[in-house]
Amino acid sequence: MRTRRMVPVLALAVVLGLTACGSDDAGSAALDSTAEPTEAAMGDEQDESGDEAAMDGADEAGDEDATEDEGAGPEEDAVGDDASDEADGAEASGPEITGTTLDGEPFDGADVAGQPVALWFWAPWCTKCIAQAPAVLSLAAEYEGEVQIIGVAGEASEAEMPEFVERTNTGGLTHLADPDGEIWRQYGVTETSTFVFLDVDGEPVDSGRFSDNDLADRVAALS
Template sequence: MRARTVLPATLAAVLLTLTACGSGEGSTSGSAAGSSSSEASSPAQPPVASNGSGSGAEGERVPKALNFTATTVDGKPFDAKTLAGKPTVLWFWAPWCPTCKGQAAETAKVAADNLGRVNVVGVAGLDKNAAMRDFVSDTGTGSFPHLSDEKGEVWKRFEVTQQSHYVILDKDGKTVHEGVLPGGKGLADKVAGLTG
């Protein structure tokens, strides 16, 4: 029964994605129209333990939003629990998206300027891993990890329905911003508000 409802929703998300790229428009409030709940965008999430340990980086409690694993575009395992305790920028992008390419330089600059204080993670989707690796190489964004989300599992987790989308979490894993930031403009200010 769930499969029947997921397929139309997935198709709608893909169609929205294809029409949104390059438009420079976006939302700064919810990620999916009409969505009812999200692990990542609900108000405060209490820290939860996963698989018994309940700890992320430096013994931090792991918020529900960061309780997932993935694989990087380089084929390495990635455990989001390691992001716990610091603000985190999740940048959802697609390799063929000109808006995403336009955000690359500013996103890389924010990552470099906040090294050790803020996590920046790219979440690539809507294409194959080879294209994702090429994007990272071509845009010079290899200084921070990029997840290969070919199946869209992380995108679904955060209810992202279009590429060139940012989800910014505070140190407790609460979503404090989500939406498109054309050219990455404003990203540095949003991050500074979480670190300063």
């Protein structure tokens, strides 16, 4: 009878022991799962780290762009200053005239570059030219160093031209010999005692035949 009673007791003890072991394994598994981060958790941490790195990179790129933008201003200003300096330093070319004076000296318009010029087209036989000579001399003296008045003699032989200069006492002016009318044609002059006014670059700004008063106004405006 004792043997039969011991069998159920032993069986119960075995069952209880196995149950206890199973509980220990489950607890160990639970402890193991919390001991180390899961792959999902690690992925989240990596994403957050990547986001922070991306934000830092964007901030650095923005700072670099701002620095480049700040540095661009002075360079552009420097270019503008250089261009302005070049424009200010550009030299006037003067009238495109070449020839020979009545004194036999070569003449080049570049010699009067940077000064306005009044070209006086005359002929030795022109009575109006003779009558207007005193007004021309007066203006030449008044605007000396400001406006160059240059006579251009034509419609006659070169040998006839010095007599006009001596008669009108205009030897103090520069006179160009233009017996072939080359300079006259260059400026479209067809009448004697015509004046052509050139600016500091040698470009025509006015022309015509004028009274003494109108001539004085034109020269004053040119100075």
